[in-house]
Amino acid sequence: MANELKGTVNYTVNGNIAILEVDNPPVNPLSSGVRAGLTDCIAKANNDDSIKGIILTGAGRSFIAGADISEFGQKPDGPDLHTALKEIEFSKKPVLAAINGTALGGGLETALVCNYRMGTNKAIVGLPEVNLGLLPGAGGTQRLPRLIGPSQALKMMIAGTPISAKKALQQGVIDAISENSLIEDGIAFLQDKITLSEHPKVRDKNEKLLEARGADNILAEAKALAAKTRRGQFAPGQIISCVEAAINEDDFDIGMKKESEYFLECLVHPQREAMIHIFFGERAASKISDIPKETPLHQINSAGVVGSGTMGGGIAMNFANAGIPVLILDQDEKNLSRGMGVIEKNYQMMVDRGRMSQDQKDTVMQIITPTLSYEDLADVDIVVEAVYENLELKQEIFKSLDTAVNDQAILASNTSGLDIDAIASSTNRPNKVVGTHFFSPANVMRLLEVVRGSKSSDETMATVMALGKKMGKASVVSLNAPGFIGNRMLYGYTYQANMLLLEGALPNQIDSALESFGMSMGPFRMMDLVGLDLGWRARKLGGIETPLTNKISDALCEQDRFGQKNSKGFYNYSEGSRAPNPAPENESIYKEVSEKNNIQRREISDQEIIDRCIFALVNEGAKILEEGVSQRAGDMDIVYINGYGFPIWRGGPMFYANQFGLGKVVEKINEFAELDKNFWKPAPMLEKLASDSGLFGEAPAPEDRAKKLGFTTGNMGGV
Known part of the structure; x- marks a missing residue:
């Protein structure tokens, strides 16, 4: 094989069985060298009369992880994937896929062209292409429905979530599970099959499709599932169309042709680029640009959480789910008991919904231990403080932790905006203090x-980022600046939503416009969910004048309209329901507040609502990027998609701005400045990129970040 081809396939012989081992570390994608190797090795085995069967497996921990994304849209070197798979499917000798680890996307599609499939107990299989805005384009939409039925296949492809070997065996994706040596068991399996005159091909299995023909409910249920779980996404509809072709076309190759056509439509669709941006963006966000890869990590074998409320309980569950024993500390026994009850209830709900077995629940509950004493935290490796947002309270807790917990332990604060350096200053280990802003429910x-923090060590940061990965989090680094990344950007978004309400739009119009854009929940539905009275009560207690943008919400609170908690806020709510219903009785309040503040109400278009709210995010994001608070523009996209309900298929606010055109963004901002010149001032970085026809890329890495940011611990506070 040519040297420029990526990856290889090792060929060995055991008796009368040829063993083909895909070797393309670290995860064995179907790169050019692998495709060429499969084609050559299958031919070699078929031309050797002493070979009676073929085993296809993977080196390392993966069988085949899927197609090589880096080669999408490029002319392939050597045979393309369809050619390589055809050689396997029409092999003269029976082929067994010995799935030693992950078989995802093109990996599972490769297994589906084999005559038989066996996996280890730890093997996982799936077709997750929908997560990249794509569909399985190597026969997955045609073969999987033939193997397990179109209904199950559609659920699997639309969810994009891998399944275990046990579930794969139950559904019929694989034929057997190896309990010992996979290769030895595979050889024994094939020895029983090689005497057969014919070996099954998945493409020939039509029984389940014929049963589904005319059953409209199968496609209707899939469309309902896609509408619920993949709202606004293009690829799920294409997957359904592919399976519809599989059901209704008698000729397998016609279905394959339609799959290729629909795949190409996904490939050139803007959503595909946006979703692949997020795929790579999450991996980039996990790396801290100025911390060496070889930085030693502090081993996290046990943990503590201070506070047993909603956030503390959720954080404790994250540790337990990662297999890390965790102590939950609270100074109130009643609160502690209530918190443990909520955790147990959450796990039981997962059991009831089939997302966890009873044994798994018992295991995690056994490693969550309640305590009323700081002394019990003495030997833990990390403590996460999760009490309410009060700087003095957090400083007192950190003083106590600094005394009670061993000197090597990391102390983390779950804060949404308080000054990490001010918290760290209350300890003798500021290098081991870090902020960990979990999002609710954690x-x-x-x-x-x-x-x-300014003194957080490389080891501390690297350890916490690795811990986040172990917990399954999308972790993003922020400098210690007011509001960090997410809440700082959110301020402008909610400011504009409230101003639009004052200027004439109604809550349901604003929410509907932003939800049609793809936001998971509009700002006024979110405010009702959180509770309008929180800010109102705080302002009353502090004697603080109500800001202009809060005047309507405070006026609603004066009418005892607090949100979902008492079934009336910006919307009305039926008992036991979270579905928002219009509240026309509020409109007189909106008009009155607007008049009192000399604001002329007017008709506002949905497009103006979308542009003002989204470009407020973008403009603030540009400032954050310029200041170095965020390492990369992509990091902010990860924040907004995973924490604030931004649609993944738009790629995040910064990616969306790139696609929209930064010059056009600046034009819009200047247009909006005629309404509010104080708010709408284009960020210098945004203006420069626009004038240079540039795009948001990586942020600069200022040598002196704190000096560039121009803040001190004295002017930071909760946001």
Whole structure:
């Protein structure tokens, strides 16, 4: 094989069985060398009369992880994937896929062209292409429905979530599970099959498709599932169309042709580029640009959480789910008991929904231990403080932790905006203090903002980022600046939503416009969910004058409209339901507040709503990037998709701005400046990129970040 081809396939013989081992570390993608190797090795085995069967497996921990994304859209070197798979499918000798680890995307599609499939107990299989805005383009939409039925296949492809070997065996994706040596078991399996005159091909299995023909409910259910879980996404509809072709076309190759056509449509669709941007963006975000890869990590074998409320309980569940024993500390026994009850209830709900077995629940509950004493935290490797946002309270807790916990332990604060350096100053180990901003509910939301204090050590940062990965979080580093990344950007978004309400739009119009853009929840539905009275009560207690943008929400609170908690806020809510219903009785309040503040209400278009709210995010993001608070523009996209409901298929606010055109963004901002010149001032970086026809890329790495940011611990506070 040519040297420029990537990856290889090792060929060995055991008796009368040829063993083909895909060797393309680290995860064995189907790169050019692998495709060429498969083609050559299959031919070699078929031309050797002493060979009676073929085993295809992978080196390392992966069988085949899928297609090589870096080669998408390029002219292939050597045979293309369809050619390589055809050689396997029409092999004269039976082929067994021995799935030693992950078989995802093109990996599973490769296994589906084999005559038989066997996996280890730890093998996982799946077709996750939908997560990249694509569909399985190497026969997956045609073969999987033939093997396990179109209904199950559609669920698997639309979810894009891998399944275990046990589930794959139950559904019929694989034929057997190896309990010992995979290759030895594979050889024994093939020895029983080589005497057969014919070996099954998945392409010939039509029984399940014929049963589904005319059953409209199968496609209707898939469309409903896609609408619920993949709202606004293009690829799920294409997957459904592919399976519809599989059901209704008698000729397998016609279905394959349609799959190729639909795949090409996905490939050139803007959503594909946006979703692949996020795929690589998450991997980039996990790396801290100025911390060496070889930085030693502090081993996290046990943990503590201070606070047993909603956030503390959710954080404790993250540790337990990662297999890390965790102590939950609270000074109130009643609160502690209640918190443990909520954790147990959350796990039981997962059991009831089939997302966890009873044994798994018992295992995680056994490693969550409640305590009322700081002394019990003495030997843990990390403590996450998760009490409410009060700087003095957090400083007192960190003083206590500094005394009670061993000197090597990391102390982390779950804060949404308080000054990490001010918290660290209350300890004798500021190098081991870090911010860990989990998002609520912490056991569900993927985002974790890791806040880097001025004295946070490389080891501390690298360890917490590695811990986030172990917890399954999308972790993003932020400098210790007011609001960090997410909440700082959110301020402008909600400011514009509130101004639009004052200027004439209604809550349901604003929410509907932004939800049609793809946001998971509009700003006023979100405010009702959080509770309008929180800020109102704080302002009343502090004697603080109500800002212009909060005047309507405070006026609603004066009418005892607090949001979902009492079934009336910007919307009305039926008992036991979170579905928002219009509240026309509020409109007189909106008009009155607007008049009192000399604001002329007017008709506002949905497009103006979208542009003002989204470009407020973008403009603030440009400032964050210029200041070095965020390492990369892509990091902010990861924050907004995983923490704030931004649609993944738009790639995040910064990617969306790139696609929209930065010059056009600046034009819009200057247009909006006629309404509010104080708010709408294009960020210098945004203006420069626009004038240079540039795009948001990586942020600069200022040598003296704190000096560039121009803040001190004295002027930082909760946001």
